[in-house]
Structures are given as C-alpha cells and as structure tokens.
Amino acid sequence: MTPEPAGSRSEVPAVEVVGLHVSLDGTPILTGVDLAVAVGEWVTVIGPNGAGKSTLLRAVGGLLRASGVISLFGTESAALRRRERARVVATVAQSPVVPPGMTVLDYVLLGRTPYIPTLGRESAADVAAVHEVLDRLDLTSFHRRELATLSGGERQRVFLARALAQGATLLLLDEPTSALDIGHQQEVLELVDELRREQGLTVLATMHDLSLAGEYADRMALLADGQVAAIGTPSEVLTEHLLSTHYRASVRVVPGAHGPLVVPVRPRP
Ligand code: ADP
Ligand code: MG
Numbered sequence: 108m109t110p111e112p113a114g115s116r117s118e119v120p121a122v123e124v125v126g127l128h129v130s131l132d133g134t135p136i137l138t139g140v141d142l143a144v145a146v147g148e149w150v151t152v153i154g155p156n157g158a159g160k161s162t163l164l165r166a167v168g169g170l171l172r173a174s175g176v177i178s179l180f181g182t183e184s185a186a187l188r189r190r191e192r193a194r195v196v197a198t199v200a201q202s203p204v205v206p207p208g209m210t211v212l213d214y215v216l217l218g219r220t221p222y223i224p225t226l227g228r229e230s231a232a233d234v235a236a237v238h239e240v241l242d243r244l245d246l247t248s249f250h251r252r253e254l255a256t257l258s259g260g261e262r263q264r265v266f267l268a269r270a271l272a273q274g275a276t277l278l279l280l281d282e283p284t285s286a287l288d289i290g291h292q293q294e295v296l297e298l299v300d301e302l303r304r305e306q307g308l309t310v311l312a313t314m315h316d317l318s319l320a321g322e323y324a325d326r327m328a329l330l331a332d333g334q335v336a337a338i339g340t341p342s343e344v345l346t347e348h349l350l351s352t353h354y355r356a357s358v359r360v361v362p363g364a365h366g367p368l369v370v371p372v373r374p375r376p
Contacts, residue, residue: 119146119180119181120143120144120145120146120178120180120181121144121145121146121147121148121179121180121276121277121309122142122143122144122167122177122178122179122277122309122311123142123143123144123176123177123178124140124141124142124143124163124166124167124175124176124177124178125141125175125176126139126140126141126174126175126176127139127140127141127142127163127166127173127174127175127176127177128173128174128175129159129162129163129166129171129172129173129174131162131171135333136159136162136333137159137162137163137166137173137333137334138332138333138334139175139333139334140163140175140330140333140334140335141335142163142328142335142338144309144311145309146180146276146307146309147303147307147308147309148309148310148325148326149300149303149309149310149312149323149324149325149326150310150311150312150324150325150326150327150328151311151312151313151314151320151323151324151326151327151328152164152311152312152313152327152328152329152330153313153314153315153317153320153327153328153329153330153344154329154330154331154336154353155331155353155354155355158330158331158332159330159333160281160313160330161200161201161281161313163313163330164198164279164281164311164313165198167179167184167196167279167311168192168196168198168279169184169187169189169192169196170198179192179195179196179277180195180276180277189221190221193220193221193273193275194221194222194273194274194275195275195276195277196275196277196278196279197218197269197270197271197273197275197277197278197279198270198279198281199266199267199269199270199278199279199280199281199283200281201281201282201285201313203266205254205255205262207255208253208255209253209254210250210251210252210253210254211241211246211249211250211251211252211253211254211257211265211268212237212241212250212251214254214265214269215237215240215241215246215250215265215268215269215272216229216233216234216237216272217269218237218240218268218269218270218271218272218273218274219233219236219237219272219273221273222274236272236274237268237272238250240268240271240272241268243271243302244264244265244267244268244271244298245264246261246264246265246268249261249265259286259287259288259291260287260288260291260294260295263283263284263286263287263291263295264295264298266283267280267283267295267298267299271302276306276307276308276309277308277309277311278299278308278309278310278311278312279311279312280299280310280311280312280313281312281313282313282314282315283295283296283299283312283314284296284314284316284319285314285315285316292316292319293319296319296322296323299323300323312324317345317350317369318345318363318366318367318368318369320341321341321342321344321345321363321365321366321367321368321369322341322363322365322366324341325340326338326339326340326341326344327339327340327341327344327345328344329344329349329353331353336349336353337349341366341367342366342367345360345366345367345369346360347359347360350369356371357371357372357373357374358370358371358372359372
C-alpha cells in the first residue's frame, strides 16, 4: 500500500471536538468534552438518561450554541454557513418532528434543501437524488404515503432517507433504533453499516441498547457527568465496572460473537 503523505485528508478526523462546553437554560450540561471520530469510523456515545448524549450530537450538528472547538473534516464548524454545514453533516434527531399530512417523497425532498436556491424549486437532479435514495432504502412503493401512516420501522427508514438525500458524509444518529422491535433494530443498523461501507460514511450515534451498540460501533464513548468518562473499543467500554459505576446498574458482561453482551441481572436483596 502506498503510504499517505503527511497531512493528507485521511488523517484529518471527520469530527474533532475539543473542550466542548454546553449550558442549557443556565445549567451546564457538557463540561469539557473531547472526542475525535476518524473518517469512515462508527462511534457510538452511550451514557445514562440525561447524560447529554443528544446535546453532544446537536452541538456537533451545529444545532445549538456551544463553546470549545468543533471541527468537521478539518474545518471549524463555526466558520461554516448553514448550507455548507448541511452538505457535510446530516442529523437524524431522537424524535424528528413530522409535519402533518406530509408524504414520504416530500419529506425526503426536505433533505435537498441545502441545494435548492432560496425561493427556488428543486431541480430534476434533486428529485433524481431523492428517488435514488428511496430505491436504495426500499421505500419507492411508499413514496406517496403520508408519513403518519407508516410503521415505526418504515418511518425510521424514511428519517434515514432524508439524511442520506442531504448528501452529507457524516451521519449523526440519535437513538436510531429505540422505537423499533428487535428485527427492525437490526435491519436499520445493518443498513447504516452497509451504506457506511459502500459510501465511506462516518457515523456518530447514540444508543441505549448496549449490546446492540457494541456490535456495530468501532469505538464507544461513555458520557457521564458532562464529560467522556471512557472511550475505546466496545470491550474496553462495556465493562461491569464502568457500567455499574456510571449507570448504577447490576449487569453481567459476557463475550459475544461481535462484541460483549450486556445482561441486566437483578441485584441481590
Ligand atoms: P441524553 O440524550 O443523554 O438523555 P440530553 O442531552 O437530552 O441527554 O439532556 C441532557 C440534560 O440537559 C438533561 O438533564 C436535560 O434535562 C437537560 N436539558 C435538555 N434540554 C434542555 C433545555 N432546553 N433546557 C434545560 N435543560 C435541558
Ligand atoms: Mg437523548
């Protein structure tokens, strides 16, 4: 393999967060978060309810004010205009707001907003990009349906489709599977992983199901008390010690084929 020249693009992380502080309504939520995600990597942030996982993703996506430095592919996020940022990073929120009465096609077309001129209409290329994504995600037959009529798994695929139609190479997925049954959870995560490999996407996700999270992530970051308490491979982060300390949970961690499996065990009375 030819060695990459020093300073080449592949060495620039997709995401670099240094000394991130976020306060919401005067309450400090993140108090010095450092995190780097390499291009093509899948990093999943875990941590107890209220740890600030969604806040971290929103800050990385440029959706809220933060102090500290956030760089996306080597460019400081604060220096990017909204449209420029939207071509780089796409977010699937924890519970996306679904405009009433909107069809799947129109919703996915919203992903093309950063390419449509103000007061302009979508071009044939935008519509083609949307149809390509719908096809890739097996959503073509749904395109005229109202979003509200879809099942949870179908709707989650549509949320993903909108993010992909945006053409961004960094995907921020906030609990992409929490509303899904076990089969649809696997389906969505396998799909994301396939797209990551095919298209060289970078994934920064949050997830609650720790075993499932560990099966897909290259690395995991455990967020607690406003900071990254641990970061590393799933085996390094999913330990009984770290999970009992930060989740106050009684668990056993057993080896699985694709990473550690976390089993809740009822504490002794
Ligand atoms: P997680 O996704 O890890 O469950 P969040 O990032 O959603 O956590 O929230 C982190 C903390 O910030 C929580 O304690 C939550 O109550 C608080 N929080 C979220 N949004 C606001 C807000 N708009 N104003 C004040 N506090 C907020
Ligand atoms: Mg959250």
